[in-house]
Amino acid sequence: MEKRDLVIIGGGSAGMAAAIEAKKNGIDDILILEKDDVLGGILNQCIHNGFGLTEFKEELTGPEYLSRFADQVEELKIEYKLNSLVLDVSENKVVTYSNPTDGVVVCEAKAIVFATGCYERSPGAIQLSGDRCAGIITAGTAQKYLNIHGFLVGKRIVILGSGDIGLIMARRMTLEGAKVLCVSELMPYSNGLNRNIAQCLNDYDIPLYLSRSVLRVEGKSGRVEKVVLAAVDDKLKFIPGTEMEFECDTLLLSVGLVPYVSLLDKLHAEMSSTRGAKVNDQLMTSIPGLFACGNCLHVHDVVDFVTDEGRDAGRGAANYIKGLSNKSKHIEVKPGNGVSYVIPQFIETDLNNDITFKFRVRKPIKNVFVNFKSGEALIHKVVKPVLIPSEMVMIKINKDKLKDLPLSEIEVSLEER
Amino acid sequence: MKELTCIVCPRGCRLTIDDELNVTGNSCPRGAQYAKDELTNPKRMITSFVRVKNRENTVVSVKTSTSIPKGMIFDVMNEIDKVRVSAPTKIGDIAIKNVLNTGADIIITKNIK
Numbered sequence: 001m002e003k004r005d006l007v008i009i010g011g012g013s014a015g016m017a018a019a020i021e022a023k024k025n026g027i028d029d030i031l032i033l034e035k036d037d038v039l040g041g042i043l044n045q046c047i048h049n050g051f052g053l054t055e056f057k058e059e060l061t062g063p064e065y066l067s068r069f070a071d072q073v074e075e076l077k078i079e080y081k082l083n084s085l086v087l088d089v090s091e092n093k094v095v096t097y098s099n100p101t102d103g104v105v106v107c108e109a110k111a112i113v114f115a116t117g118c119y120e121r122s123p124g125a126i127q128l129s130g131d132r133c134a135g136i137i138t139a140g141t142a143q144k145y146l147n148i149h150g151f152l153v154g155k156r157i158v159i160l161g162s163g164d165i166g167l168i169m170a171r172r173m174t175l176e177g178a179k180v181l182c183v184s185e186l187m188p189y190s191n192g193l194n195r196n197i198a199q200c201l202n203d204y205d206i207p208l209y210l211s212r213s214v215l216r217v218e219g220k221s222g223r224v225e226k227v228v229l230a231a232v233d234d235k236l237k238f239i240p241g242t243e244m245e246f247e248c249d250t251l252l253l254s255v256g257l258v259p260y261v262s263l264l265d266k267l268h269a270e271m272s273s274t275r276g277a278k279v280n281d282q283l284m285t286s287i288p289g290l291f292a293c294g295n296c297l298h299v300h301d302v303v304d305f306v307t308d309e310g311r312d313a314g315r316g317a318a319n320y321i322k323g324l325s326n327k328s329k330h331i332e333v334k335p336g337n338g339v340s341y342v343i344p345q346f347i348e349t350d351l352n353n354d355i356t357f358k359f360r361v362r363k364p365i366k367n368v369f370v371n372f373k374s375g376e377a378l379i380h381k382v383v384k385p386v387l388i389p390s391e392m393v394m395i396k397i398n399k400d401k402l403k404d405l406p407l408s409e410i411e412v413s414l415e416e417r
Numbered sequence: 418m419k420e421l422t423c424i425v426c427p428r429g430c431r432l433t434i435d436d437e438l439n440v441t442g443n444s445c446p447r448g449a450q451y452a453k454d455e456l457t458n459p460k461r462m463i464t465s466f467v468r469v470k471n472r473e474n475t476v477v478s479v480k481t482s483t484s485i486p487k488g489m490i491f492d493v494m495n496e497i498d499k500v501r502v503s504a505p506t507k508i509g510d511i512a513i514k515n516v517l518n519t520g521a522d523i524i525i526t527k528n529i530k
């Protein structure tokens with residue numbers, strides 16, 4: 001059986017950062033397994049600019065950002081295998097993968113980092129009603145066809161969902177000659193950046209309809225012919241008489257991303273409400289030696305933070321391999337009022353470092369205190385003028401404040417000022 | 418008085434600018450410059466792709482080296498559509514020099530081996 005110190009599953013931004021950091025922390029025997037034929041993951045198709053402002057203090061396109069890390073992987077002589085799909089991972093850290101040159105390979109690792117990214121929610125997942133016809137496609141798939149292979153998937157487009165991928169595709173398809181009729185958003189607010197609403201929609205006079213969703217898709221001919229939108233009330237129920245009809249050939253869906261965790265799920269790792277695994281302060285899952293980072297842990301919107309998280313997982317894995325990550329306690333971190341999730345879910349190792357808590361709020365909110373409490377004791381309090389669900393919040397707490405807590409738990413909650 | 422969203426960085430500050438070009442709402446000086454340009458001579462970066470001659474179904478991504486006048490976006494897109502390059506490509510290679518006299522080059526943003 002092949003043996004490795006560290007196997008990293010997925011060669012996107014998270015996986016590359018984890019590998020580089022583990023190498024810098026003294027782990028030499030590393031293997032990155034990537035199912036695609038290039039390193040870089042989703043960034044290969046994100047050809048727009050807006051990446052790297054935190055990491056490099058300049059604005060790069062996705063491919064430029066990823067190449068800086070792919071170059072480091074080469075320079076540090078970190079081994080990677082492309083076209084290599086991981087089929088199975090066992091609890092005792094045996095990885096099974098296959099590729100066209102080696103066939104099926106079984107490899108035992110001392111530690112494993114999951115960096116498998118996320119997938120897009122499908123028409124079925126949102127119970128889209130109407131005809132099942134060609135021309136209904138997720139925005140990320142359309143992005144791949146266009147930006148990697150050069151195929152435009154339609155000429156008259158309706159987009160459902162106003163997250164950044166939907167907004168960015170509205171502009172991309174317009175520039176390539178398609179007519180984007182509108183973007184429809186179920187919620188009363190957009191989950192995309194203001195900047196993307198300005199430069200992707202307003203610049204091209206593409207209307208954004210809030211509190212509206214697809215009532216039905218019509219396409220008896222086998223291809224989308226018409227999309228009917230209708231307004232929804234505050235319980236997200238359709239309001240009769242508010243229908244708007246659009247003749248089009250394509251419906252793009254940008255209705256959310258879900259961590260890709262089927263390999264971890266099988267192992268019965270403890271899962272969180274992010275639909276990723278629960279992790280501790282070293283980004284280790286409930287299964288010793290298995291780590292997770294990037295979009296397969298929780299969906300990120302800024303790649304610079306993915307890179308950072310990848311580094312944390314790489315360092316965590318290196319500590320584990322070197323026998324430095326002794327679990328000495330078990331403090332549970334829980335989301336309270338207004339908070340949808342917090343990472344890490346557990347604090348388990350001896351505190352040599354400050355801890356950055358990452359979380360998202362449930363709905364847009366102004367002027368709040370973020371409270372960190374252990375039982376009745378207030379450990380930390382921060383004022384935030386505005387918090388929105390589409391922006392991950394990061395708050396760093398000094399390690400000394402986290403010592404000697406009254407209870408073995410911390411709750412993160414919002415309180416109006 | 419005009420209200421705009423700053424697009425210079427992901428923060429997306431809401432700006433207001435009056436007839437004397439006084440800007441408020443910006444968190445940094447780049448926002449003030451953006452608002453002034455937006456009223457006098459709006460500009461945008463463009464990212465797109467050019468087709469690769471010697472690879473089947475493959476395109477390579479490109480960007481403008483600096484922003485170009487907003488009104489010329491579709492003219493510049495037409496120029497980008499006409500170009501073909503050959504692999505291998507390197508980040509920073511120039512696909513079109515000084516496109517339509519805008520002063521901006523069309524630069525390749527992806528390494529294809």
Ligand SMILES: Cc1cc2nc3c(=O)[nH]c(=O)nc-3n(C[C@H](O)[C@H](O)[C@H](O)COP(=O)(O)OP(=O)(O)OC[C@H]3O[C@@H](n4cnc5c(N)ncnc54)[C@H](O)[C@@H]3O)c2cc1C
Nearest residue numbers: 010012013014035041042050086116117294295301302303
């Ligand atoms: C369309 C889109 C637009 C975005 N725009 C921006 C932006 O403008 N600015 C910004 O800062 N951020 C943006 N982001 C966010 C950010 O770029 C991503 O969150 C980040 O790149 C994710 O990195 P990752 O490594 O976690 O996942 P990915 O890049 O998805 O990498 C996961 C990798 O794992 C591989 N993999 C999965 N399963 C297996 C398996 N079983 N075996 C082997 N390999 C496997 C995949 O092939 C993939 O290469 C955007 C994201 C998307 C999706």
Ligand code: SF4
Nearest residue numbers: 423426429430445448
């Ligand atoms: S004003 Fe400055 S901080 Fe605000 S969006 Fe513009 S560039 Fe960013």
